[in-house]
Amino acid sequence: MQAVTVKQIFRETETFLNQKLEISGWVRTIRTSKAFGFIEINDGSFFENIQVVFDESLDNFLEIGKQTISSALRVQGTLVPSPGAKQPFELKAEHVEILALAGGDYPLQKKRHSFEYLRTIAHLRPRTNTFAAVFRVRSVVAYAIHKFFQEKGFVYVHTPIITGSDAEGAGEMFKVTVLDPANPPRNDAGTVNYGEDFFGKETSLTVSGQLNVETYCMAFRNVYTFGPTFRAENSNTARHAAEFWMIEPEIAFAELADNMKLAEEMMKYIIRYALDNAPEEMAFFNKFVDKTLFERLENILNSDFGHITYTEAVKLLEKVNTEFEYPVHWGIDLQTEHERYLTEKIFKKPVFVSDYPKDIKAFYMRLNDDNKTVAAMDLLVPGVGEIIGGSQREERLEVLENRMKEFGLKEEDYYWYLDLRRYGGVKHAGYGLGFERVIMYLSGMSNIRDVISFPRTANMCEF
């Protein structure tokens, strides 16, 4: 008898109808009467359950009826048509083997649980519909990102997680050490002697792979990272986690316009890929999590993204300053309220804002000829605001050195980054995409803790 997955049955129903099959999976619901019963089984391969019917002709009919939610069964039977039912087929059991009886105290009984509660049982929550959908989509989208870049010939680079430099000063960093903080080795002056630490120096967890990946960009032309990054920021919001994954493409012989073109193409590709490759999950989100989801995503797929400079955007926003908690004027960093107004009210579609004031952006962004702005860009999307941030990089050695001085950065800490400008440093650009933000956007889930398998936030590092 052929062992199959529930996904195979749903996707190739014609092949398996009226065939004898074997499935293995977990009970999601069970109902019995005197002479027969129904079990909905999920085998993890597919979002939907398959209905199994069994009756008293089975030796262990009574025992089957005692199975609880999450018990595991192996069922042999015939896939028969089931006209008029929710699904057009069901599995008529001829033999049911009980693999594992779940304890009656199983926490996921058939009722709605709050997302807050489910976070406390993060080891079990992927067994619920919502989290099964979230984490399959997360997997599908991760693959879509690799597929998009690999098919374009981009080289995937694993930039280091442990770093000896503080990169772009992008945020508070976690220290990595093997020293005993109760009694660290000390120098004569009484300060901690990091010379005795594992790496012989102070080290931290990375906040960005960008500077590292630029070195590979100057060798392979088009490259990307996709790995974990960290922020030791005590911000207890629904959008921040201490550990999250980031995608950072970097392209050579390229300017800001190429960068924006790539970002737009990528966003459309992964949305389309998720809709095509996780249709049941996406339909679930649209029905139960965010009823505007499909509309929102279709809007992205069918729009040419807008373009506006920061300076133009500020002019437009200043006219409606009464709408905002924080009034806008040239020079400020745009707040989420401003970003959302631009994309939702003015453009009504995704929009790139480019050429920000140099003083509110990072040292490595390319200085524009006006000497006041840099070739930076943010992608704003309706419902969220910023989802991508990027820039053309400063490839001119002297300009970069001046910018580093303005930022108080020491050249010796960045000698290798400067070397890229000494030896064939061409125009290049790149951006960063927070992976969890994308999953939130694609699912409608509103808390980052609900799109990370085991989230790490301030005072929370369970499992």
Added chain:
Amino acid sequence: MQAVTVKQIFRETETFLNQKLEISGWVRTIRTSKAFGFIEINDGSFFENIQVVFDESLDNFLEIGKQTISSALRVQGTLVPSPGAKQPFELKAEHVEILALAGGDYPLQKKRHSFEYLRTIAHLRPRTNTFAAVFRVRSVVAYAIHKFFQEKGFVYVHTPIITGSDAEGAGEMFKVTVLDPANPPRNDAGTVNYGEDFFGKETSLTVSGQLNVETYCMAFRNVYTFGPTFRAENSNTARHAAEFWMIEPEIAFAELADNMKLAEEMMKYIIRYALDNAPEEMAFFNKFVDKTLFERLENILNSDFGHITYTEAVKLLEKVNTEFEYPVHWGIDLQTEHERYLTEKIFKKPVFVSDYPKDIKAFYMRLNDDNKTVAAMDLLVPGVGEIIGGSQREERLEVLENRMKEFGLKEEDYYWYLDLRRYGGVKHAGYGLGFERVIMYLSGMSNIRDVISFPRTANMCEF
């Protein structure tokens, strides 16, 4: 004029021959005479260079001739046949724009450099043939691994990097903290008060995602991780790094035999994928790094992997104990010399060794009926020894609890892992594959520092 990559020209030569094209890239070699010159250009898209010919008809003929290695150029010209040359075509330049002149002190002049030296310029070494090949193959193989598992419906899980538990006790761990070790907060007793640390407790970098991913296996059936893992071990060998990437698949409704079948299929898939998708790079390795490479890989592709139990293997090895530095007897952990003898001399092909003594294996491995061995397996390959380690997991609650007692592990630290056995815990199995080991095996590179972009080892955390 159409801007193309060197890869396009090589892969679609017919399309581009006799066409006007534009390429951008970096000088690898340049030779000039009075009236004409040759430049080999690499644009990062492809392993091979393209030859550009230019002559005195160009306005800036003299300036072009002054370009140095790694200078960047944009060349417009016609792709013309070049009969009898190394490559059947060359680009006849009609216009050459100089994008960036590389300093004459560029460290990668045209001569052989030792791998040791190149490690000191890890930001530039991907511009050499060897490292261009290594890191493109690394990218291609990373993608092959995702493709293999995704096409089988496996769900990719990002297990946490920062962990509050010491997992399987698999090795020394790095501490992650925001406390100031010079002056940490203390409890009344004088010990460090981790309650004030970022997560409110002691945390470390993960050594394995396995225990976490098992929770997702019990929801999605077939899952895998692919992420960085860490060991704070001061082992200064060519095969160990403090930071490396690992792949850990986990399959449900599966036993040890299924696990070995999956591992064999995966190994063959990724070897085939690398040979098919990075043919130039693989040929380079076979020619310059390890002349037995193709033979070795073909041997894997064409073999049914061998199978032997640990007990049988020990019997065979005891007969040749005089060959070994460490003699073999039942109960010892096999050394690399024993593993290599098994796979190279006895089997002459990859071999799975299974059912190891329980005392030398981890607590979560499934106890066999003999009560002496566990359902563990290692895959040994010629030239290396162990490349994969895995096991069927103990799904029986009481047996697992007993094993944890024997190992001195506290149940409360693993309540969520034990929950998996309480609520529908079915037979399942998985393995771990060190990604860098695979790249070493596929390339013939013998030092792990040479397959990691910016390696982290004891006293080494540069760039």
